[in-house]
Amino acid sequence: MTILSEILDFNREFVNEKQYEQYETTKFPDKRIVILTCMDTRLTELLPKAMNLKNGDAKIIKSAGAVVTHPFGGIMRSILVAVYELGADEVYIIGHHDCGMSSIDTDSIVSKMVNRGVDESLFSTLKYSGINMKEWLRGFSDVTESVKRSVDVVRNHPLMDKSVPVHGLVAHPDTGLLDMIVDGYEAAAKQ
Numbered sequence: 001m002t003i004l005s006e007i008l009d010f011n012r013e014f015v016n017e018k019q020y021e022q023y024e025t026t027k028f029p030d031k032r033i034v035i036l037t038c039m040d041t042r043l044t045e046l047l048p049k050a051m052n053l054k055n056g057d058a059k060i061i062k063s064a065g066a067v068v069t070h071p072f073g074g075i076m077r078s079i080l081v082a083v084y085e086l087g088a089d090e091v092y093i094i095g096h097h098d099c100g101m102s103s104i105d106t107d108s109i110v111s112k113m114v115n116r117g118v119d120e121s122l123f124s125t126l127k128y129s130g131i132n133m134k135e136w137l138r139g140f141s142d143v144t145e146s147v148k149r150s151v152d153v154v155r156n157h158p159l160m161d162k163s164v165p166v167h168g169l170v171a172h173p174d175t176g177l178l179d180m181i182v183d184g185y186e187a188a189a190k191q
Contacts, residue, residue, distance in 0.1 A: 050177070095143045
């Protein structure tokens, strides 16, 4: 049995038994917040529990390292949609200690791509097309600085409502303890 077939079998049972009813909510976040956090598996259930969030309380966006890599990329677009269309009044950027992005090695990833069938000549084409793989796949050495950079990108985005607080936090992936890095209320008050 494949993982997909296990998921689909469970899903049919989940729906037939109406287990979804306990999760019913709307598309609008009850606590009016949007969170950008890491895709780390340790945070999947831990972070919402550590923040006292239940289903429907927040819009949660996940990416490797909780990093806003491009001011007009998909992450920033999702944050702007959450604020302007879905009623989020605050933004939380939440990185975490022991993040895989803090030790990422671009050369190793490229090597793994080649080992799994990506044509090595493609990387020359990308380079001459203006794609810097080291920059595009780069991680960070300090999660606190990474969170601050992402907060700055969001807060200073030309399309962001300057009255929206943009908070920066770092979570401990084992306990859920949150360290405040940037108090978005202070920054928004100065605007």
